[in-house]
Amino acid sequence: MGTCSLVRMMSLLQLDLRMLRMLLALSPPPSSHWKFRKHPPLMLMETETVVEILPETPLMETETVVETLLELPLDVLMDIFSLLELPDLIRASSVCSFWRSAYSSLHSQLGQYKRPQTPCLLYASEADGENVASLYSLAEKRVYKLTLPDPPIRTRHLIGSSNGWLVTADEKSELHLLNPITGQQISLPSAITIEQIEPILDSAGAVNKIKMWDLAPNDDPNEFSDCLYIRAFVFPDPPTGSYIVVIIHNPEKYISFARVGDYKWTSLPGKNYKQCIHMDGLLYAFAETGGVYAFDLTGPTIMSYIIAEEMENYISGTDGDMYVVQAPWGDLLQVCRKSDVTEELLVQTEKVLLYKADMAAKKLVEVNGLHDHVLFLGRSQSQCLSAEAYPQLKKNCVYFTDDEIYVSHYKNNRRDIGILNLGNDSTEEIVSQLWCNWPNPIWITPNLTSMNLTVYKQSTKKHWAIC
Secondary structure, three states: OOHHHHHHHHHOOOOOOOHHHHHHHHHOOOOOEEEEEOOOOOOOOOOOOEEEOOOOOOOOOOOOHHHHHOOOEEEHHHHHOOOOOOOHHHHHHHHHHHHHHHHHHHHHOOOOOOOOOOOEEEEHHHOOOOOOOEEEEOOOOEEEEEEOOOOHHHHHHHEEOOOEEEEEEEEOOOOOEOOOOOOOEOOOOOOHHOOEEEEEEOOOOOEEEEEEOOOOOOOOHHHHHHHHHHEEEEEEOOOOOEEEEEEEEEOOOEEEEEEEEEOEEOOOOOOOEEEEEEOEEEEEEEEEEOOEEEEEOOOOEEEOOOEEOOOOOOOOOOEEEEEEEOOOOOOOOEEEEEEEEEEOOOOEEEEEEEEEOOOOOEEEEEEEEOEEEEEEEOOOOOOOEOOOOOOOOOOOOOEEEEOOOOOOOOOOOOOOOOOOOOOOEEEEOOOOOOOOOOOOOOEEOOOOOOOOOOOOOOOOOOOOEEO
């Protein structure tokens, strides 16, 4: 239907996507599900504007020439909309009720809206208030404002970002799953259900503090969250149609996971893990010692596989920060990010090294650059993208954000954000700094998906099979 519909569309109006965007830009901002409000030019470029995305308001008809001209058949509009980046898609839904219905139909039909989204930088700004986050679009080079639910985004730790979802920790160390585009937020199991966590009760029997094994409780909840959570990942869970959240946490860098609806975290065997990735239905975990392990979380019996006890030339803790990413051509890459610490204790990325993980030979083989691809590194899930598919990005470059774990000790320090050219190791700004330094800015790929909130009954006892 796609090719036929596009041909019909062109014969009706000779309208391509560039003209559609021009019409959207000329259309006045109506009140609708997403309200876009233009602000005076900010500090990006003189022609740039900031667009605010606010919660749902009552739908009002917009009587414009655009609405009269563009009442195309629903299937035609859906095919056109499926080719738009998310900001343009939401903007199109605000033009008129008919376009809104096309947007709603596309949104409700899972899997039909498959337009690859360009990663955006999510950050907070002191001038915007406690509950507002900013989204800097690399594709459009403009900023969007998003009003998010409580607890205030500026009081949270941003632990990770995967598949369009943020994992955040509030001031009580409790974790939330948040989609900043849809505003959907889901509470994750309490921190006191992590196996290595011990709750401390007050005289009334309520949880007063929590502590980790062998570590005394900390009176500063922000510092405790910072020390407890290292990073988090969100992976699809096909059997349930939902997601699995995986956290690497202290003490000793254990891995725990939970499905949406679980009441507790389940601990996986082993410790001293640095990174995780989900491939071919398995969770792969990479240890500081060079070991690689895989877990099948889909059945009642959790299967554990030893892929390699140690990888030759593995990246140790002293070599730099380590990341894992699956390349579009299928290779599994391990990435080493080397940084320098200035006298002012500011971290600066200086070099990024790439290695192909040869699982059969159990060794890492250095790779010479990304060529026509782009890499994203930070607290988010690492991504390797084709520069051809994302022409607004710079090929053979690494887009990086700050990745320090214990950031609560220096909240006011400048964050390490920029673009590194793998050809000559030169760095440049993404944009003149607009963000405040807390919480730490993070990459996120916009996603319209809503989470399945069905509570899945999980067995309280897990069985292990080691292979």
